[in-house]
Amino acid sequence: MKKATSLLFLILFSTLQAQNSLPQDYFSNPLDVPIVLAGTFGELRSNHFHSGLDIKTQQREGLEVKASAAGYVSRINFQHYGYGKALYIQHPNGYTTVYGHLQKLAPKIKEYLRKQQYAKESYEIELFPEPGELSVEQGELIAYSGNTGGSGGPHLHFEIRDGSQRPMNAQMFGLEVPDSRKPIIQGLFAYPLGDDAHVNNSQARQKLNLIPLNDGTYTVNQVEACGEIGFGISTVDQLDGAYNHNGVFRIEANLNGDQVFEIDFDKFSFAETRHLNQLIDYEYYANNRSRVQKLFKTPNNPLSIYGNLSEEGKLNIKDSLDYQYTIKVTDFKGNERTVRIPIKGQISDNIKKREQKATDYLASASDGLSAKGEKIDVYIPGGSLYEDAYLDINFTDDMVEVHKDEIPVHKNFTIGFDVSDYPAEEREYLFIARLSDYGRPNYSTTYKKGNRFTTGTRTFGKYTLVKDTTAPQVRPVNFYDGQWISTNETLKVKISDDLSGIDAYRATVNGKFILMEYEYKNNTLTHYFSDNVLTETENDLKLIVTDNVGNTNTYTAKFFRK
Numbered sequence: 302m303k304k305a306t307s308l309l310f311l312i313l314f315s316t317l318q319a320q321n322s323l324p325q326d327y328f329s330n331p332l333d334v335p336i337v338l339a340g341t342f343g344e345l346r347s348n349h350f351h352s353g354l355d356i357k358t359q360q361r362e363g364l365e366v367k368a369s370a371a372g373y374v375s376r377i378n379f380q381h382y383g384y385g386k387a388l389y390i391q392h393p394n395g396y397t398t399v400y401g402h403l404q405k406l407a408p409k410i411k412e413y414l415r416k417q418q419y420a421k422e423s424y425e426i427e428l429f430p431e432p433g434e435l436s437v438e439q440g441e442l443i444a445y446s447g448n449t450g451g452s453g454g455p456h457l458h459f460e461i462r463d464g465s466q467r468p469m470n471a472q473m474f475g476l477e478v479p480d481s482r483k484p485i486i487q488g489l490f491a492y493p494l495g496d497d498a499h500v501n502n503s504q505a506r507q508k509l510n511l512i513p514l515n516d517g518t519y520t521v522n523q524v525e526a527c528g529e530i531g532f533g534i535s536t537v538d539q540l541d542g543a544y545n546h547n548g549v550f551r552i553e554a555n556l557n558g559d560q561v562f563e564i565d566f567d568k569f570s571f572a573e574t575r576h577l578n579q580l581i582d583y584e585y586y587a588n589n590r591s592r593v594q595k596l597f598k599t600p601n602n603p604l605s606i607y608g609n610l611s612e613e614g615k616l617n618i619k620d621s622l623d624y625q626y627t628i629k630v631t632d633f634k635g636n637e638r639t640v641r642i643p644i645k646g647q648i649s650d651n652i653k654k655r656e657q658k659a660t661d662y663l664a665s666a667s668d669g670l671s672a673k674g675e676k677i678d679v680y681i682p683g684g685s686l687y688e689d690a691y692l693d694i695n696f697t698d699d700m701v702e703v704h705k706d707e708i709p710v711h712k713n714f715t716i717g718f719d720v721s722d723y724p725a726e727e728r729e730y731l732f733i734a735r736l737s738d739y740g741r742p743n744y745s746t747t748y749k750k751g752n753r754f755t756t757g758t759r760t761f762g763k764y765t766l767v768k769d770t771t772a773p774q775v776r777p778v779n780f781y782d783g784q785w786i787s788t789n790e791t792l793k794v795k796i797s798d799d800l801s802g803i804d805a806y807r808a809t810v811n812g813k814f815i816l817m818e819y820e821y822k823n824n825t826l827t828h829y830f831s832d833n834v835l836t837e838t839e840n841d842l843k844l845i846v847t848d849n850v851g852n853t854n855t856y857t858a859k860f861f862r863k
């Protein structure tokens with residue numbers, strides 16, 4: 302007894318030590334408002350785990366963003382998509398903090414950036430200032446919060462990364478995020494995995510009905526199964542003061558009291574983030590838009606977030622034996638939700654067989670697949686798929702359907718089109734598009750070499766050639782040709798393209814480059830007169846906007862300023 306107690310103490314102590322080895326008072330809240338999260342670390346997103354905390358900014362932009370600790374600005378990355386306007390601070394203790402979707406930078410840093418943007422004549426830019434160039438104190442104003450890049454509403458994306466640029470759960474560093482609510486279980490599924498395995502007389506995935514109990518836990522009706530099976534769970538967490546469905550911190554499962562599975566959202570690397578598609582039931586997500594996390598590990602899965610697994614989390618259910626499988630879902634604050642699943646081992650000779658989906662195209666995970674139609678070919682290299690799979694591939698004259706987006710693809714496969722039937726002048730306007738479920742064409746980066754067009758993609762679906770002969774549209778927003786606009790702080794223009802999409806834009810005034818910031822979400826280009834690059838009274842604006850096949854609109858207008 303004494304031995305068991307001291308062992309328990311040792312385990313508890315070492316767990317605490319591991320957590321305490323992270324600095325707890327080093328990083329401060331980068332905002333002046335209390336932290337309320339719209340997104341947690343490790344949350345399941347499209348093709349990636351969320352790498353930071355999404356901190357709410359009272360539904361508005363322009364909140365002051367402060368350095369979370371002293372250090373120096375080590376990277377400034379401005380992109381149309383992704384993090385939008387992002388700032389990185391390197392700290393003396395070896396960690397890096399990241400601030401994303403910013404509206405604008407604080408004056409000192411902005412000045413440094415503007416110089417470089419004008420030198421490069423580009424809004425999109427990536428800079429790595431040297432130590433000492435842009436030092437900041439803890440709590441110093443570094444930026445204003447915004448909604449730039451791939452952001453669905455105003456918030457601050459905040460990350461803490463380790464020395465290998467691996468994002469870590471920033472909540473582990475003592476940032477206070479109130480949460481007294483238990484995780485929510487949205488769905489529970491059983492998977493027959495072995496060739497002869499079955500669950501409730503079927504070899505197909507089974508949705509189990511959750512039965513809530515008075516003590517806040519869940520159970521399900523007894524599951525009858527035999528052979529190798531696994532489970533999957535759809536779960537989210539809600540924090541205090543927010544309606545958002547966020548990610549949980551830990552999921553554990555045990556069988557008859559022994560732990561068989563664990564996953565912890567504490568840290569990961571960007572190299573592994575796309576393997577999220579192996580954690581979730583991708584096919585279920587494709588058809589139901591709900592992410593079920595598999596509580597067992599599939600082959601070729603390098604995710605580092607798994608803890609102790611026994612038999613990769615799979616259960617071997619034997620006839621005539623009883624089992625109790627228990628899932629415990631925990632949020633960062635330790636609020637937990639338990640689901641108990643009674644399993645009865647029972648061989649059945651009346652089982653609904655797994656659907657056989659054999660096609661002409663068996664793609665191997667290791668060797669890939671080549672397929673050829675008359676004018677179109679598909680090349681899937683080895684390592685693109687996680688598991689061998691029969692693919693449905695259908696060629697027509699100018700379209701190929703490469704399966705459905707129900708199987709995850711890890712690395713690019715190539716689709717090639719022979720365009721020799723099209724006259725040269727028509728080819729210029731053609732591009733390869735992926736058709737959405739509703740048939741809307743989305744530009745897929747198209748490489749053109751003589752008669753052959755190719756594209757690389759990581760999404761299965763329908764691909765076809767589309768012709769775009771219309772140049773982008775340009776429309777002034779806050780001025781008109783010939784106007785006096787001395788009191789304007791900005792020059793705003795809307796740009797849009799009907800089919801292939803905007804590729805490039807370049808604005809000059811009186812022949813000199815002016816910086817315009819592009820925000821794709823509202824199709825707007827903005828120049829800030831505070832850049833102080835315009836000195837004349839009479840100004841000739843020339844804006845050239847090009848779409849992805851090269852159609853160009855050259856817009857000119859005159860404006861006056863004093």
Ligand SMILES: [Zn+2]
Pocket residue numbers: 340351352353354355457458459
């Ligand atoms: Zn975020």
